[in-house]
Amino acid sequence: MAMIELKNLWKEYGNDVVLERLNAKVEAREFVTVVGASGCGKTTFLKLMLGIEDPTRGELLLDGEPIPGEPDETRGIVFQRYSVMPHLDAVGNVMLAGELEASRWLGRVFGNRRRKLRDDAIAMLEEVGLGHALDKYPHELSGGMQQRLAIAQALIKRPRILLLDEPFGALDPGIRKDMHELVLRLWKEQNLTVFMITHDIEEGFFLGTRLWVLDKDRLDPQAPQAYGARITFDLPVGREDQKTYESISSRLDTTARAIG
Numbered sequence: 001m002a003m004i005e006l007k008n009l010w011k012e013y014g015n016d017v018v019l020e021r022l023n024a025k026v027e028a029r030e031f032v033t034v035v036g037a038s039g040c041g042k043t044t045f046l047k048l049m050l051g052i053e054d055p056t057r058g059e060l061l062l063d064g065e066p067i068p069g070e071p072d073e074t075r076g077i078v079f080q081r082y083s084v085m086p087h088l089d090a091v092g093n094v095m096l097a098g099e100l101e102a103s104r105w106l107g108r109v110f111g112n113r114r115r116k117l118r119d120d121a122i123a124m125l126e127e128v129g130l131g132h133a134l135d136k137y138p139h140e141l142s143g144g145m146q147q148r149l150a151i152a153q154a155l156i157k158r159p160r161i162l163l164l165d166e167p168f169g170a171l172d173p174g175i176r177k178d179m180h181e182l183v184l185r186l187w188k189e190q191n192l193t194v195f196m197i198t199h200d201i202e203e204g205f206f207l208g209t210r211l212w213v214l215d216k217d218r219l220d221p222q223a224p225q226a227y228g229a230r231i232t233f234d235l236p237v238g239r240e241d242q243k244t245y246e247s248i249s250s251r252l253d254t255t256a257r258a259i260g
């Protein structure tokens, strides 16, 4: 059985069809990059994966069961920005999920339990290369360091699935390269299954093991929301030629113009 299965999956908001008839199986430890025109439903798909939105039709299965309807320790997520709490230092940010879980009302724990949460947070920060910035607040960190912190936060509960919503979109090319290396290392070391949205088709082609193109294959320029996006390409990456890359790139430009 595949770890994740999309079975005729739809998401609609009223009359707006965002995603339609998605079908796919994803095995554990795949690294799926997702590209598509702006507004075609990539984040919506991640929200379904995270459990903060429900499908309107069809099924999204994890180990053969409907994916849990709210976020839990099976899935961690990193957004492009603003994932971290500005009033907590790096250690505090990474401890937060554990503190909230252990003490639902106060949001704080004490004694040995707190020490363990702190030790685990420090180990996680070291894993993402922030061992030297444990007591720094987000505003004292560069963009790349903030994303490292967000990754530490997402991975502290040791999820099986890591969801990345354009995590490196705002970073300079050199820093992006370092972040690619970090994500690839964590993916391998922690046996993660990764879904990563990117606007950069080249990143989509060459970073992961599998590329999904979300695109509207039926497109009414007068009513772009009448039809949803589907998975129009599902490719093992690294093996495609330049022509495929260019044709996907120009097709997505056409959709982007139609969506506006």
Ligand SMILES: Nc1ncnc2c1ncn2[C@@H]1O[C@H](COP(=O)(O)OP(=O)(O)OP(=O)(O)O)[C@@H](O)[C@H]1O
Pocket (backbone or CB within 6 Å): 013, 016, 018, 036, 037, 038, 039, 040, 041, 042, 043, 044, 045
């Ligand atoms: N809660 C909501 N209610 C109504 N419509 C929504 C809601 N969330 C998203 N949408 C609509 O769904 C469509 C897809 O949005 P989504 O954010 O998933 O696109 P995207 O591909 O991630 O875009 P981008 O690349 O710009 O981030 C958009 O038309 C958006 O307006």
